[in-house]
Amino acid sequence: MPGISSGRIMSARTLRSAADLAEAGLLPNAAVPAVERVGARYSIAVTPAVAGLVDRADPADPIARQYIPDAAELLTAPHELADPTADEPFTPVKGVVHRYPDRALLKPLLACPVYCRFCFRREAVGADGGVLGEAELEAALAWFARMPAVREAILTGGDPLMLSPRRLGSILGRLSAMPHIELLRVHSRVPVAAPDLVTPALAEALGALERPIYLCVHANHAREFSPAAMEALGRLQRAGVVLLGQSVLLRGVNDSAEALEGLFRAMLRARIKPYYLHQLDPAPGTARFAVPVEEGRALLRALRGRVSGLAWPTYVQERPGGAGKVPLGPAYEEA
Structure with a gap:
């Protein structure tokens, strides 16, 4: 895969x-036989860093639940959709998703260091990487260049931190040089799932830009913030990267007030501001992770006053048909 540290x-x-x-x-x-069938449809990858976090004595381990395949993934519930966030209708050129007037996604690749069993892009991401070719990348960057209303470029995928520092730095540098691009954002699982990839060269590539850059770190449980992850996050912060946290509310992973409190406190200890808590997107075969919205609201209501406002993310859900995110609350009655 061109531009990826394939080794x-x-x-x-x-x-x-x-x-x-x-x-x-x-x-x-x-x-094994059932998971082989799952693997024939959805990619499997568990890094050494993630494998080392799993408590093998706990059949309900919240780390394992996120990454270890289950036969239930081959069962599609009636409400589940192949493209639950409706990326395709908002794709003007390959690799770009433009859903909001002032910002757009760039997906330079569709490979990840790990494959989450609840991923809303699980039909698209995989080991082949889906890397944009040179002509496709040039077309995507040209689209950004001719869209002056787009002020924020968001790199996602796949995981952009799987790109080599040179390749990632080149893409971000091209975007940063566009006068109308004011902000750069990168979404990644790498710092917690494959912290060894956050090399000094990678941190330097992110920190050497002319525009503010924000890294949204995806983590769902406090135990994902291992010593190696903390070291990787510190390297990024020292390079000048602002860190935000995003999580998905998941049955069996963080569906208790105690688990959410632990997660948000772990983020703050890592100098990460909790940004979004996502309601699960209804991708095929993910029903076992679903937590009803009212239960999610009750969990957050239980945390009000129990954790600092700094630890409070916005609880959001994607609206059907790609209409974007809406905040879910919780709401409170007036005294």
Whole structure:
């Protein structure tokens, strides 16, 4: 895959099959045939960093639940959609999603260091990487250049921090040089899922830009903030990158006031401002992770006054048909 540090992506230590997971003690041997069927449809990848966080003695481990495939993924509920955020209708050129007037997404690749079992792009992301070719990338950047109303460029994917520092720096530099682009944002799982990829060269590439840059770190449980993750996050902060946190409300992972409090406090300790708590997007085979909105509101209501306002994210849900995010509350009655 051009521009990707392929040696690190293809590391033999990353677990990429049911057999790999069973050998590592992350999957019962009896579950291997079912997970092989899951793997034929949805990519599997569990990094050494993630595997090291899993409590193998806990069958309900919240880290394992996020990353270890389950046969239920092949069951599609009636309400689930292949493209739940409706990226496709808002794609003017390949790799670009333009849903809001003043900002747009750029997806330079569709590879990730890990594949979350609840991902709303799980039908698109995978081991082949979906990297934009040179002509496709030039077309995407040309689109940004001729859209003066777009003030914020958001790199997502896939995971943009899978790109080599040179490639990532080049893309961000091109965007930063456009007079109308005021902000740059990158969404990534890398700092917590593959912190070894946050090298000094990568931090330098992010910190050497003419525009403010924000990194949204996706984490769903306090235990994801390992010592290695904290070191990677510190490296980014020292380079001048502002860190925000985004999470998904997930059954069996963070669906208690205690788990959410732990997650948000862990973010603050890492100097990350909790930004968004997402209601689960209805991607196929993700029903086992769903938490009803009213339950989510009750969880956040339980945290009001229990945690600092700095720890409070906006609870949001994507509206159907790609109409964008709406805040869900909770609401409070007047005294």
